[in-house]
Amino acid sequence: MRQIVNTSNGGYEVLEVQEVADVEPESNEVVINVKASGLNFADILARKGQYPDGPSKPCVMGYEVSGVVGSVGDAINKEWLGKEVIATTRFKGQAEQVVVQESQLFEKPERLSFEEAAALPVNYLTAYILITVMGSLQSYESILIHNVGGGVGIAALDIARHIGAKTYGTASKRKHDFLADRGLDYAIDYRNKDWYEELMDLTNGRGVELITDPLGGKEWKRSYKALRATGRLGMFGISSASEGTGGGIGAMWSMLKTVLQMPIFHPLPLLGKNRGVFGVNLGHLWHEPKKAKIWMNQILKGVEEDWVNPHVDATFQFDQVAEAHRYIEERKNIGKVILRP
Template sequence: MRQVFITRTGGPEVLELREAPDPLPISGAVRIRVKAAGVNFADIMARKGLYPDAPKLPAVVGYEVSGVVDAVGPGTSEDWLDKEAVALTRFGGYADTVLAPVDQVFAKPPRLTHAESAAIPVNYLTAWQLMVVMGAAAEGETVLIHNAGGGVGLAVIDIGKRRRARLIGTASAGKHEFLKSRGLDAAIDYTQTDWLPEVMRLTEGRGVELILDPLGGGHWRKSYKALRATGRLGMFGASDAAASCLPWPLNLLSVAASMPWFHPLSLMSANKAVFGVNLGHLWEEGAKVRAWGDTLLAGVAEGWIRPHVDRIFPLDAAGDAHAYIEARRNKGKVVLEA
């Protein structure tokens, strides 16, 4: 099989394609011949040495794949053989062959391509946890989506429209028309204007009920200010650390030092809430995640889950895929094709 390794911390050039023997399926697992693998910002953080959950380097990252099951391990139902499947992988996804625990494997939606199917697991499960499970977005509430043009942002738009929420997003101007065609109600160009006064203008000074913020650092403090009473701030990343010009680990320390402290008494007084989401720490909650996944895949069949693949790169061009995302050029998902 072919795998893309992060050989050391650094820029996209540290990614290297290597050959290895095909893995043999173990008990409770299936082997998938990968057609498409999703690329996520966590992979970029791992490449830069900023992702504490990443395996020790050199390592193969990647959390999601779509392909065809060609072998099953002992005790695993042979019904999966030759079936198209989409799966969560605890790393190892940047490959043309992977092993995945059968309880993290789902039937691929027939109406989607493999690339579109690989765009679902991480982004849509994260968005579901943010919007529904913990954010409790309700009809008529206003949701502010930072980095609305990313994979999670587009997933949030799909889910938000389903829940009849009003959706405001921050994104560069070149993405506004596309985002509105996907269902965003109002777009703010954060590169040209301060988004906070604009949010307050759009909400007649009240603020919003739910904010989803992947940026980290002092940006969370600013987002908290935009909440109205009963508002919730959902934090799901710290991408500002990757954008910092400081060397590691100073960039991570700089972002951490600027993060706000939320005191329980002040939260009670303000009638506000803050919460964090990390899908990679839910491996022991498989039943919950599977139920969320079943709902989302049913949403594909019903037409309200619409994964958008912005660009597909060959497996051996994974470094180019990373550079494309880091330049914030993508509108939606970036995928590797094995």
Template sequence: MRQILFPKAGPPESMRVVEKPDPEPGPGEVRVRTTAAGINFADISARMGMYQDAPPFPCVIGYEVSGTIDAVGEGVDGLSVGQAVVAMTRFGGYSDTVVVPVLQAVPVPDGLDLQAAAGLPVTYLTAWLMLMHLGHVGEGDTVLVHSAGGGVGLSALQICKWRGARVIGTASSGKHARLREMGLDHAIDYRNQDFEAEVKRITDGEGVDIVLDAVGGDSFKKSYRCLTDFGRLFLFGVSSFNPGLTRSIFAALKGIAQTPRFHPFNLMNDNKGVHGVNLGHLWHRLDVMRPMFDRIVELAAAGVLSPVIDATFSFDEAPAAHHYIQARKNFGKVLLTP
């Protein structure tokens, strides 16, 4: 099989394609020949040595693939050779062949493009967990989505619109027109506008019911101040800690220094909630996550949710794919194809 290896922390050019023997599926596992692998921001952080959950270098990362099953292990029920699936991979997704436990592979129904399905797991599960499972988003809610033009941002936008919520999004200005086409109610150019002041202006001083914030640092503080009564702030990333192509200790330290501490008394008196989310720490809760994943795939096949695939790069072009994301050019998902 062919894999994209990260030999050590470094810039995109440090990645290289290597050949390895094909893995064999063990009991309860299936082997998938990859059609496409999704890239996530966590992969960028891992490449730079800034992702504490990543395996040690040298490593092959990647959280999601779509493809076709070509071998099944002992005792596998319900999945068979030749079946198209989308799978969550606990690393190793940047690979033309993966082996996963059956619980992590969901059949791709007719009507859902197999390649595009690779863009479903991480971003939709993250958005679903925050908005549906924990946030109970619904009609009448106003939601502030940071980085609305990214993978999680667009997934969140689709879920919010489906549930009848109003969405305010922050994004680079070049993404605003496309975001509005996709139903975004208000776009904020966070580079040139103070998002907190804009949210207050747009909501007539009321604030919003839910904020999804993976920018981190000072943004967490301001997002909290954007909440109205009963508001819920979801913290799920710190992309501002990684401004360049290689690790920046200065940016990380600055971000940590700006990170707020939420005092229980203030939370009580404000009637607001702050919730952390890390999908990568939920592998032991597939009992909760798998039904969500099934529902997401079902809604995608029905056309209610629709992964926005911005660009597809071959394995050999993986460095260019990382550059593309780090230059903030992506609108939605970027995929790798073997």
């Protein structure tokens, strides 16, 4: 089989498609013949050496796939054979075959293509935890979704609209028409305007109850400042650390600068202002498979009820992986970017 290998930290040249032996399942494992693999911003950071949770190089990245079950171990129900499925993967998802535990496996909704199905696990689980599990967004509240045009952003918009909250989002101007069609109430052009000032104008100086922020650095301080009383800030990424396309010293300096700009949240001001802050890292929830299954089943229920609608912006073949990375880094995508074997 073929797989995408990060050979070392660096630019696009470190990504190689390599041929390796086919995989075989252990007794409690399932082998999926992959039809589509998700590409996430964490993969960009990992390539540059800016992702502390990434495996050591060389490695195969990838957290989510869709495909067809090709073989199962002795302890697995044979009814899985031949089924179209979605799976979460602890790396190694960007390959023609992946091995997973049964707890990582979900039947693919019939109405979704393989590409759309591969867009569900990382983006929608992250958004669901941010908004429903930890953010506790209510129908009478409002939310600011940073990078609302990205994969997690569109997932968050789907969920927030289903709840009935008022939605604000930051995105480049060219994405605004698309987002309006998706139901976003207020789009803010963060590239040409100060998003904080725009949000405060739109809310008559009150701010919002929930903000989902993947930016990191000094933007977390500004997001916290934009919270209304009883507001919550959900932090889930540090995309502002990703400057340039290469790795090495430049990438490490960019990461360090972002970390140094992060705010410190002291308990007393949180008490005084009735605000909360929390973080979400999907990669640190592998020890909670029962919870993850409940959350994923709620998302799949949303697919059935037609309020979860993953949007795939672009699909790249494995040997176009460098172009796929560049596409995300240049913020061209509206929604998900998918890799196909």
